[in-house]
Amino acid sequence: MAFSAPRTPRTLTVMLVIMACLLGLTALPAHAQGGTLTIGTNAPVNLDPALGSNDPEILFNHMIYDYLFDVSVTNEIVPNLANGYGISEDGLTYTISLLPEVWFHDGTTFDSADVLATFNRLVTIESPALGLLSGGDFTIAAPDATTVVFTLTAPNADFIYGLAGRLAFMLSEEVVEPNVLIEGDGALANFNGTGPFVLTEYKPGESATFVRNEIYHASDNVLLDEVVHVYIEDPLAQIDALTSGAVDFIFKVPVDQVGVLTDAGVNVLSVPTNQHPVIRIRTAEGFRGEDVRIRQALKLGIDRDELNELALDGLGTVGNNDPIGPLYGNYYAPIAQSYDPEAACALILEATGEERISFDFYVVDALGYPDLATIMQQQWEAACIDVNILVRPENVYYGDNEWLDQELGLTGWGSRPIPQQYLLEAYITGALYNESNFSDADVDALTAEATLTVDPSARAAIYQQIAAAFAERGAIIVPFFAPMIGATSTRVQGLNMNPFPGLTDLRGVSVSE
Amino acid sequence: MRAISKLMIRFLRILLQRPLTFIGMILTVLFVLMALLGPNVAPYPFDDFVRDTAGKVIKRVPPSAEFLFGTDKLGRDIYSRVLWGARDIIGLAGLATALSVTFGTMIGLALGYRGGWVDEVVSRLFDSLLSIPAMVLALAALATLGASPGAIVAVIVLLYTPIVARVIRSAALGLRSAGYVEIARLRGESTAYILFREILPGVLPALAVEAALRFSYAIFLTASLGFLGLGVQPPSPDWGRMVYEARLDYARAPWGLWFPAGSIALLVISVNLTADGLRRVFRYEGSVI
Numbered sequence: 002m003a004f005s006a007p008r009t010p011r012t013l014t015v016m017l018v019i020m021a022c023l024l025g026l027t028a029l030p031a032h033a034q035g036g037t038l039t040i041g042t043n044a045p046v047n048l049d050p051a052l053g054s055n056d057p058e059i060l061f062n063h064m065i066y067d068y069l070f071d072v073s074v075t076n077e078i079v080p081n082l083a084n085g086y087g088i089s090e091d092g093l094t095y096t097i098s099l100l101p102e103v104w105f106h107d108g109t110t111f112d113s114a115d116v117l118a119t120f121n122r123l124v125t126i127e128s129p130a131l132g133l134l135s136g137g138d139f140t141i142a143a144p145d146a147t148t149v150v151f152t153l154t155a156p157n158a159d160f161i162y163g164l165a166g167r168l169a170f171m172l173s174e175e176v177v178e179p180n181v182l183i184e185g186d187g188a189l190a191n192f193n194g195t196g197p198f199v200l201t202e203y204k205p206g207e208s209a210t211f212v213r214n215e216i217y218h219a220s221d222n223v224l225l226d227e228v229v230h231v232y233i234e235d236p237l238a239q240i241d242a243l244t245s246g247a248v249d250f251i252f253k254v255p256v257d258q259v260g261v262l263t264d265a266g267v268n269v270l271s272v273p274t275n276q277h278p279v280i281r282i283r284t285a286e287g288f289r290g291e292d293v294r295i296r297q298a299l300k301l302g303i304d305r306d307e308l309n310e311l312a313l314d315g316l317g318t319v320g321n322n323d324p325i326g327p328l329y330g331n332y333y334a335p336i337a338q339s340y341d342p343e344a345a346c347a348l349i350l351e352a353t354g355e356e357r358i359s360f361d362f363y364v365v366d367a368l369g370y371p372d373l374a375t376i377m378q379q380q381w382e383a384a385c386i387d388v389n390i391l392v393r394p395e396n397v398y399y400g401d402n403e404w405l406d407q408e409l410g411l412t413g414w415g416s417r418p419i420p421q422q423y424l425l426e427a428y429i430t431g432a433l434y435n436e437s438n439f440s441d442a443d444v445d446a447l448t449a450e451a452t453l454t455v456d457p458s459a460r461a462a463i464y465q466q467i468a469a470a471f472a473e474r475g476a477i478i479v480p481f482f483a484p485m486i487g488a489t490s491t492r493v494q495g496l497n498m499n500p501f502p503g504l505t506d507l508r509g510v511s512v513s514e
Numbered sequence: 515m516r517a518i519s520k521l522m523i524r525f526l527r528i529l530l531q532r533p534l535t536f537i538g539m540i541l542t543v544l545f546v547l548m549a550l551l552g553p554n555v556a557p558y559p560f561d562d563f564v565r566d567t568a569g570k571v572i573k574r575v576p577p578s579a580e581f582l583f584g585t586d587k588l589g590r591d592i593y594s595r596v597l598w599g600a601r602d603i604i605g606l607a608g609l610a611t612a613l614s615v616t617f618g619t620m621i622g623l624a625l626g627y628r629g630g631w632v633d634e635v636v637s638r639l640f641d642s643l644l645s646i647p648a649m650v651l652a653l654a655a656l657a658t659l660g661a662s663p664g665a666i667v668a669v670i671v672l673l674y675t676p677i678v679a680r681v682i683r684s685a686a687l688g689l690r691s692a693g694y695v696e697i698a699r700l701r702g703e704s705t706a707y708i709l710f711r712e713i714l715p716g717v718l719p720a721l722a723v724e725a726a727l728r729f730s731y732a733i734f735l736t737a738s739l740g741f742l743g744l745g746v747q748p749p750s751p752d753w754g755r756m757v758y759e760a761r762l763d764y765a766r767a768p769w770g771l772w773f774p775a776g777s778i779a780l781l782v783i784s785v786n787l788t789a790d791g792l793r794r795v796f797r798y799e800g801s802v803i
Contacts, residue, residue: 260765311571372748
């Protein structure tokens with residue numbers, strides 16, 4: 002028989018208080034919604050949505066504009082303004098259906114005409130976005146307001162990634178000059194997108210303020226009331242701003258600052274990426290890299306584990322000698338790397354008849370690459386290779402195209418959503434950025450085959466053959482793939498940093514006051 | 515010789531009266547010795563990664579008995595790098611100063627003695643050159659010439675020759691009508707003789723002070739260019755570049771910044787104190803910056 006003790010008024014009072022507290026707690030959300038997120042970032046320079054390609058520029062435009070498709074943090078295609086797509090059997094026709102109820106910030110309706118205007122503009126201004134869009138070799142039609150049809154002249158397995166490209170923001174056909182400030186009233190009228198936030202104030206080089214778009218097509222997903230971009234150029238000042246509470250989110254933090262951030266008690270975000278340094282030797286006729294033995298000697302003289310440990314405090318992933326990293330899952334083929342300075346010396350002697358070989362080593366002054374070059378110089382010294390380091394500012398190295406002309410160089414390559422981009426941009430014969438002048442019929446044929454291959458396992462097999470070709474006779478060394486480091490204050494919830502931080506989705510983010 | 519002995523006695527007396535000058539001179543001498551002998555006494559080569567018995571690089575070790583100034587983020591001994599780096603900074607700044615003083619003296623003497631329209635034109639040219647901020651001119655010149663030790667010397671010579679020339683010119687102007695110069699001219703001595711045997715000794719006090727000051731500024735400029743990545747290339751232990759490299763790592767290894775930055779400051783202060791002492795010895799107040 003159950004027995005319950007008689008309850009006194011005092012006990013009842015205590016129980017009521019406890020129940021009230023419990024009810025109060027359960028009434029609170031799991032985490033506070035809304036709030037203002039302040040981001041410390043470098044200032045955007047080129048605001049044109051079809052041209053501004055670095056993180057601060059993409060971050061800025063990603064607030065205002067949407068894509069047809071997003072690329073998730075795991076590099077998967079996720080519909081956004083499109084709600085589905087179909088591909089014809091011959092792989093030449095892509096039919097995209099659009100969400101029906103989407104509005105621009107000025108209240109006008111988004112429809113297929115805006116998609117046409119957007120992609121026609123990309124072609125007209127020769128946006129770099131065309132790289133994955135068959136170079137612009139397609140036609141586009143709008144059978145109705147919510148359908149768009151792309152017709153290609155040749156299959157392109159990555160076309161859908163092209164539609165989700167970083168520069169393919171959906172623009173209003175009514176805005177002739179997107180993101181151009183207007184003098185006087187309505188200064189921000191050209192910043193008219195369908196995105197989750199509306200630009201309310203922009204002070205070039207200083208700050209930008211955005212508020213939640215109340216007519217956003219998925220307004221329930223947007224938690225933040227306001228987002229403020231504060232422009233801080235110095236990475237150390239960004240860290241100070243975060244640790245002092247002046248900003249809530251920073252990204253592209255130098256890897257060697259992770260310890261500082263951890264000590265400061267902020268949330269450190271580390272995302273694997275395919276960002277990597279490329280050490281390349283020119284293979285054009287008359288250059289010493291033409292001899293595959295010299296290329297092999299350079300590779301054998303590198304201790305990748307030590308490079309990763311010294312340059313990245315061990316936070317990177319040791320790479321092969323090709324640009325396809327572990328970020329791409331099955332497309333990545335781990336190949337055992339050996340560090341053998343004696344074998345390198347023997348190859349140099351065999352190839353040149355000399356005991357040692359020396360190079361001028363051009364290095365871009367970014368991302369700690371001068372330190373990386375210094376470590377490599379030490380390692381190569383034991384491998385009978387002497388290098389004279391010549392550090393160049395970024396604007397000189399890239400601006401004057403010095404990086405495409407030198408015999409031995411160290412260049413930084415950012416992360417891309419798919420590996421095919423690297424191969425098309427830098428490693429097939431005659432590619433625009435083929436800084437090593439590498440020309441290999443097998444790699445060319447395999448890359449072309451990969452372009453046409455939709456099946457992931459077949460593609461993986463192709464990429465593994467390409468990796469093997471690079472390991473055997475490639476002209477580049479990829480010592481490691483670096484993580485992307487960011488940090489948030491403890492007030493921030495729900496922020497998953499994208500490997501390309503400018504693409505970080507802020508819709509599910511909130512900040513507790 | 516008697517004049518020089520007199521100056522030396524006066525200099526020693528001022529040294530005793532002004533301990534700061536004395537300290538400055540001692541430190542300057544020590545820095546010069548460091549530049550000459552540093553590489554011989556440094557425990558490690560400047561670019562060596564210090565490893566433990568297991569072969570692992572020992573990085574970011576705080577100052578200790580084994581590593582007096584600690585090790586940097588790449589495991590290099592900072593004490594050794596500072597010792598090696600003294601040669602770079604003092605050598606470059608010293609060479610540039612010597613060349614500036616030589617060229618500036620010759621030009622200044624000639625302008626001051628000859629006068630006339632050549633003096634007017636060249637002086638105005640120098641004025642226009644000096645109206646451009648030194649760092650801006652240096653950056654523009656290095657962007658054109660490329661960053662190398664030779665280019666740095668050339669830039670400093672370009673910057674400082676007009677300054678020295680202007681100082682020497684004004685000193686020579688006051689001497690060209692001196693009686694002993696007139697007598698030499700009447701004796702039929704050559705212009706070179708008059709300039710270097712008659713006028714030059716008279717401008718030596720100004721020259722000594724100016725040379726010391728230029729050396730101090732040259733050190734600072736060399737270090738600044740190194741900090742901006744326009745000095746000598748890595749892994750060279752240029753003090754300015756060491757400060758630049760340690761800056762990002764300051765929170766984890768602040769000693770990487772302390773010692774090269776402290777060395778630059780101490781060297782500049784020492785040379786300035788010495789220059790100040792020289793100025794007092796020669797009772798010379800006419801230097802321009």
